[in-house]
Amino acid sequence: MAINQVPDHVPPEMVGDFSLxxxxxxxxxxxxxxxxxxxxxxxxxxxxxxxxxxxPGRGTWVITRAADQRRVLQDTETFSSHRSTFASxxxxxxxxxxxxxxxxxxxxxRSLLNPxxxxxxxxxxxxxxxxxxxxxxxxxxxxxxxCDVMKDFAFPFAVNIFxxxxxxxxxxxxxxxxxxxxxLHGDDVRRPAAARTIVAFIDELAAMRRNxxxxxFMSFIVQAQVEGRRLTDExxxxxxxxxxxxxxxxxxxxxxxxxxYLARNIKDQDLLRSEPDRIVLAAEELLRxxxxxxxxxxxxxxxDFEGAPxxxxxxxxxxxxxxxxDPAEFESPNTVDLSREANRHASFGYGPHRCLGSHLARRExxxxxxxxxxxxxxxxxxxxxxxxxxxxHVFGIENLILDWS
Amino acid sequence: MRIIVHKAKCQGHAQCLARAxxxxxxxDEGYILPGDIEVAEGEQRLAxxxxxxxxxxxxxxxxxxxxxxxxxxxxxRVRRA
Ligand code: HEM
Ligand code: SF4
Numbered sequence: 305m306a307i308n309q310v311p312d313h314v315p316p317e318m319v320g321d322f323s324l325x326x327x328x329x330x331x332x333x334x335x336x337x338x339x340x341x342x343x344x345x346x347x348x349x350x351x352x353x354x355x356x357x358x359x360p361g362r363g364t365w366v367i368t369r370a371a372d373q374r375r376v377l378q379d380t381e382t383f384s385s386h387r388s389t390f391a392s393x394x395x396x397x398x399x400x401x402x403x404x405x406x407x408x409x410x411x412x413x414r415s416l417l418n419p420x421x422x423x424x425x426x427x428x429x430x431x432x433x434x435x436x437x438x439x440x441x442x443x444x445x446x447x448x449x450x451c452d453v454m455k456d457f458a459f460p461f462a463v464n465i466f467x468x469x470x471x472x473x474x475x476x477x478x479x480x481x482x483x484x485x486x487x488l489h490g491d492d493v494r495r496p497a498a499a500r501t502i503v504a505f506i507d508e509l510a511a512m513r514r515n516x517x518x519x520x521f522m523s524f525i526v527q528a529q530v531e532g533r534r535l536t537d538e539x540x541x542x543x544x545x546x547x548x549x550x551x552x553x554x555x556x557x558x559x560x561x562x563x564x565y566l567a568r569n570i571k572d573q574d575l576l577r578s579e580p581d582r583i584v585l586a587a588e589e590l591l592r593x594x595x596x597x598x599x600x601x602x603x604x605x606x607x608d609f610e611g612a613p614x615x616x617x618x619x620x621x622x623x624x625x626x627x628x629x630d631p632a633e634f635e636s637p638n639t640v641d642l643s644r645e646a647n648r649h650a651s652f653g654y655g656p657h658r659c660l661g662s663h664l665a666r667r668e669x670x671x672x673x674x675x676x677x678x679x680x681x682x683x684x685x686x687x688x689x690x691x692x693x694x695x696x697h698v699f700g701i702e703n704l705i706l707d708w709s
Numbered sequence: 710m711r712i713i714v715h716k717a718k719c720q721g722h723a724q725c726l727a728r729a730x731x732x733x734x735x736x737d738e739g740y741i742l743p744g745d746i747e748v749a750e751g752e753q754r755l756a757x758x759x760x761x762x763x764x765x766x767x768x769x770x771x772x773x774x775x776x777x778x779x780x781x782x783x784x785x786r787v788r789r790a
């Protein structure tokens with residue numbers, strides 16, 4: 305990773321050495337806890353400049369306080385999300401929609417998509433989600449007293465629901481997960497290759513649904529109208545690609561971190577198993593403790609922000625994992641308290657780009673935990689194994705082997 | 710008690726609804742309906758908890774005595790606090 309020069313306008317005393325990519329605890333670590341490793345930034349300045357804090361090695365300002373992150377993410381006239389991150393990996397320039405559009409254009413597309421994933425719509429999907437969870441977990445319970453939770457439950461559960469929503473063939477689950485993994489965690493060869501594969505796939509799917517629409521997301525967007533016109537091919541692609549990368553494995557990751565926590569904290573596990581009514585609140589606290597996404601914005605005008613001379617073109621990072629450990633906002637932020645009330649964490653972002661899939665994600669996490677705890681007796685991390693957790697652009701966990709023998 | 714709704718700040722997290730479904734109503738896209746909310750006597754605790762769940766700070770609890778007045782009471786006869 306090339307380390308960039310610190311720009312001249314950044315005062316040397318505002319340069320910090322923390323990075324979500326290169327700091328200790330960020331690379332894949334057996335029994336690692338990248339979220340705890342991140343919390344250390346609250347001992348330092350509320351805003352600092354990190355010289356190497358994106359995947360391509362660019363510097364960003366790091367906003368640590370939750371209240372400041374809200375200000376950045378709510379102020380789209382100063383902090384834009386138009387960065388074409390996906391397309392630029394291909395040497396192209398088109399936005400993922402709605403993520404890389406700013407208001408007012410953002411609003412138009414967001415309004416189109418909101419009803420598809422609204423709280424009401426998600427309530428209708430609930431029986432299907434629960435049935436899927438029960439089938440998988442009963443299969444696991446019947447076949448032994450140990451499993452790889454990511455491979456056997458979290459991915460086939462969350463990814464399948466998502467594929468069904470998007471209208472993608474379920475039997476290709478492993479192919480899609482592989483693409484997403486290469487895209488998010490691959491090297492400089494695999495990443496653009498995966499990006500190209502995904503674009504070609506989405507374009508092809510759009511063409512198919514245009515010819516013969518069915519009842520799914522892609523058919524909806526190829527037929528949809530905004531401002532009295534059909535969407536352009538580029539807009540359809542921008543939405544299809546975003547949905548694919550934003551929704552594919554995020555829920556599985558969250559469920560993985562949650563079950564890892566419960567495996568290591570038997571008391572909390574017993575409490576939720578014997579009082580399942582607590583799971584809704586507990587799931588919020590686990591979302592707060594183990595978020596996976598950081599938000600990055602680019603300044604489109606100069607601003608002096610809480611003492612930081614942010615200049616046009618600077619990148620500004622608002623990492624949910626940092627905001628969620630802000631002692632000014634959360635009492636004892638480094639303690640997981642499953643009955644924490646009024647838990648206004650940043651895991652789904654703040655401002656107009658608030659995660660479109662948040663209602664679905666929350667439902668899936670709650671249902672996944674409910675059905676898992678109802679069917680699997682006291683479980684722990686299997687002796688002799690160590691889950692691997694990592695930081696970076698998107699936090700994640702692998703090799704989570706649970707045992708209930 | 711009244712909840713002041715800052716509609717422009719609402720980003721549709723639906724956390725108010727999750728906490729107090731009887732108090733907070735969302736539109737088809739999932740954003741809060743415009744207009745302040747007069748909260749009935751029995752729902753005040755739940756309503757203020759719901760308001761405190763809003764990640765965007767779009768909901769403000771107004772517990773001043775004037776806000777507790779029933780809508781049909783003649784305002785001119787009530788002394789302001
Ligand atoms: C636990 C799981 C998930 C987490 C932690 C998560 C997190 C986030 C975050 C933090 C953002 C804001 C990004 C930004 O402002 O730069 C976001 C946006 C988005 N998410 Fe999620 N997400 C999850 C699941 C999903 C799912 C299941 C879907 C699709 C069904 C989805 C679709 C989207 C879309 C389309 C956006 C862009 C919204 C916009 O720009 O208006 N997400 N997500
Ligand atoms: S919690 Fe806040 S942002 Fe969410 S729907 Fe309610 S008012 Fe809107």
